[in-house]
Amino acid sequence: MNGELLAFLILSGAAILGGILMINLKKVVHMLLSVVLTFVSLAGIYILLSAEFVAVVQILIYSGAITIILAFGIMLTNHKAQEERSSNRLRAILVGVGVIIFFFTTYAGIKNLYFGTGADSLHIDNTQKIGESIFSHYVIPFELVSIVLLVALMGAVVLTRQREEDDE
Amino acid sequence: MEWVSGLLASEPSSSNFFTYIFISLPLLSVVLGFVTYAILAERKVLGYIQLRYGPNRTGGKFGLLQTVADVLKLLIKEDTRPKQADRPLFWLAPIIAFVPSFMVLSAIPFTESVVFANFGVGLLYFIAVSGLTTIGILTAGWASNNKYALMGGMRSAAQMISYEIPLLMSLVGVVLFSGSMNLIEIVEQQQYVPYILVQPIGFIIFVIAATAELNRIPFDLPEAESELIAGYHVEYSGFRFAFFMLAEYVYLFAMSALITVLFLGGWQPIPGLGFIPDFVWFAIKFSIVVYMFMWIRATWPRLRADQLMEFGWKILLPAAMANIFLSAIVKELFF
Numbered sequence: 001m002n003g004e005l006l007a008f009l010i011l012s013g014a015a016i017l018g019g020i021l022m023i024n025l026k027k028v029v030h031m032l033l034s035v036v037l038t039f040v041s042l043a044g045i046y047i048l049l050s051a052e053f054v055a056v057v058q059i060l061i062y063s064g065a066i067t068i069i070l071a072f073g074i075m076l077t078n079h080k081a082q083e084e085r086s087s088n089r090l091r092a093i094l095v096g097v098g099v100i101i102f103f104f105t106t107y108a109g110i111k112n113l114y115f116g117t118g119a120d121s122l123h124i125d126n127t128q129k130i131g132e133s134i135f136s137h138y139v140i141p142f143e144l145v146s147i148v149l150l151v152a153l154m155g156a157v158v159l160t161r162q163r164e165e166d167d168e
Numbered sequence: 169m170e171w172v173s174g175l176l177a178s179e180p181s182s183s184n185f186f187t188y189i190f191i192s193l194p195l196l197s198v199v200l201g202f203v204t205y206a207i208l209a210e211r212k213v214l215g216y217i218q219l220r221y222g223p224n225r226t227g228g229k230f231g232l233l234q235t236v237a238d239v240l241k242l243l244i245k246e247d248t249r250p251k252q253a254d255r256p257l258f259w260l261a262p263i264i265a266f267v268p269s270f271m272v273l274s275a276i277p278f279t280e281s282v283v284f285a286n287f288g289v290g291l292l293y294f295i296a297v298s299g300l301t302t303i304g305i306l307t308a309g310w311a312s313n314n315k316y317a318l319m320g321g322m323r324s325a326a327q328m329i330s331y332e333i334p335l336l337m338s339l340v341g342v343v344l345f346s347g348s349m350n351l352i353e354i355v356e357q358q359q360y361v362p363y364i365l366v367q368p369i370g371f372i373i374f375v376i377a378a379t380a381e382l383n384r385i386p387f388d389l390p391e392a393e394s395e396l397i398a399g400y401h402v403e404y405s406g407f408r409f410a411f412f413m414l415a416e417y418v419y420l421f422a423m424s425a426l427i428t429v430l431f432l433g434g435w436q437p438i439p440g441l442g443f444i445p446d447f448v449w450f451a452i453k454f455s456i457v458v459y460m461f462m463w464i465r466a467t468w469p470r471l472r473a474d475q476l477m478e479f480g481w482k483i484l485l486p487a488a489m490a491n492i493f494l495s496a497i498v499k500e501l502f503f
Contacts, residue, residue: 027254029254029257029307029310029311030256030257033257033260033264033303033307036300036303040300052287052288052289052293053288053289053292056289056292056293056296057292057296059296059297059299059300060292060295060296060299063296063299063300063303064296064299064300064302064328064332065299065329065332067303068302068303068306068325068328068329069329071303071306071325072322072325072326075310075318075322125288126288126289127288127289127349
């Protein structure tokens with residue numbers, strides 16, 4: 001057992017724990033924090049895979065910005081802080097069976113998958129390589145994504161504008 | 169360096185574990201010593217600027233043991249918890265706020281040989297991880313179940329979102345000129361000319377945004393004593409409160425070190441004065457930055473919440489954008 005495996009076990013365990021807590025906790029703010037746990041552990045797994053840039057951006061965007069926006073959404077809207085759940089045994093059994101079937105089909109699907117030998121020079125100039133391929137090979141998809149984001153931004157502005165006029 | 173890489177690849181064992189602890193303990197003690205005397209220095213500087221003496225009783229004429237006595241008082245104080253507080257989160261919040269403040273220190277190169285992590289994206293790592301503290305502050309505000317605490321936490325989150333963007337944008341200029349996000353390479357690029365001369369606008373924007381990220385006057389709205397009593401940590405006492413204060417001053421340390429590395433050339437000497445050892449250079453530049461933060465705190469009034477938001481979005485962000493364009497043009501024409 002080497003350090004990498006140990007780190008992977010801890011991080012993936014924390015990520016799964018975060019997901020399970022997210023579903024099972026009752027208070028919304030507790031759920032928010034368990035999502036943060038999942039995001040941070042995923043960033044750790046990216047670092048193990050030599051993807052430093054993706055890991056840092058994961059923390060910056062997901063754990064930083066998106067969590068704060070979620071927190072604002074929770075705290076500024078009307079909601080019950082605690083969620084009541086009705087348990088339905090039949091539904092629980094059906095979902096359980098579905099999960100098991102899904103696990104075995106996925107496992108059968110990826111059991112013999114071969115990724116080739118692991119690349120061992122990924123960590124050298126990681127960010128530079130990402131930049132080069134985005135701005136040369138993938139430049140058109142990149143620009144398209146930026147247009148989609150711009151349209152979404154403008155849509156948000158239009159929606160808030162209309163509400164302001166309604167108020168008047 | 170090779171010895172450490174060898175350790176990283178070897179099997180995990182207890183000797184391995186203790187080696188790492190002994191490597192990082194000196195940094196921990198340096199930072200704790202800095203925090204102790206930064207608090208005293210801040211009170212002294214504030215005192216002299218406001219024509220008072222500041223602490224002058226405990227530990228001799230200069231109050232050298234004042235902070236030690238304060239911390240001792242905090243540690244033996246009763247640890248109170250509001251009855252209506254959210255128990256697990258109230259317990260967790262100081263930890264979430266404090267841990268990232270020490271994590272960011274690993275990315276900062278202090279001298280050519282004292283480097284903890286040679287990290288390709290060290291600059292982004294610092295900004296990203298320091299953002300995690302806001303979650304701790306927000307959690308503290310929510311878990312206290314107190315109106316003032318919640319408002320302080322929300323203000324802190326709003327402030328962080330608005331000022332993190334100009335903070336990152338003002339760094340794009342530095343990254344353009346150095347061609348790297350590795351903090352060690354950025355320092356090596358400044359061998360002759362520090363970036364404060366190449367990037368004056370970026371430097372000013374960065375210092376303003378950094379003051380806001382540190383929640384210091386004139387941007388200390390999350391704590392604002394006169395309107396929010398003390399903001400997010402109003403319900404905390406004893407060592408949990410001490411953790412919040414410690415996180416705040418460790419960030420002062422980290423941010424000043426980052427400004428030294430990015431804009432003042434880190435450990436690089438002024439040409440011709442190379443006989444002075446590099447850690448002395450780092451310490452001198454670092455102390456100037458810390459003093460500047462104290463000076464700003466002593467001489468500025470607090471902004472109003474709406475002025476804060478307008479300043480962030482309408483002045484700092486466009487200025488940072490313009491700085492990127494300007495830097496790109498200058499780099500294309502003259503370098």
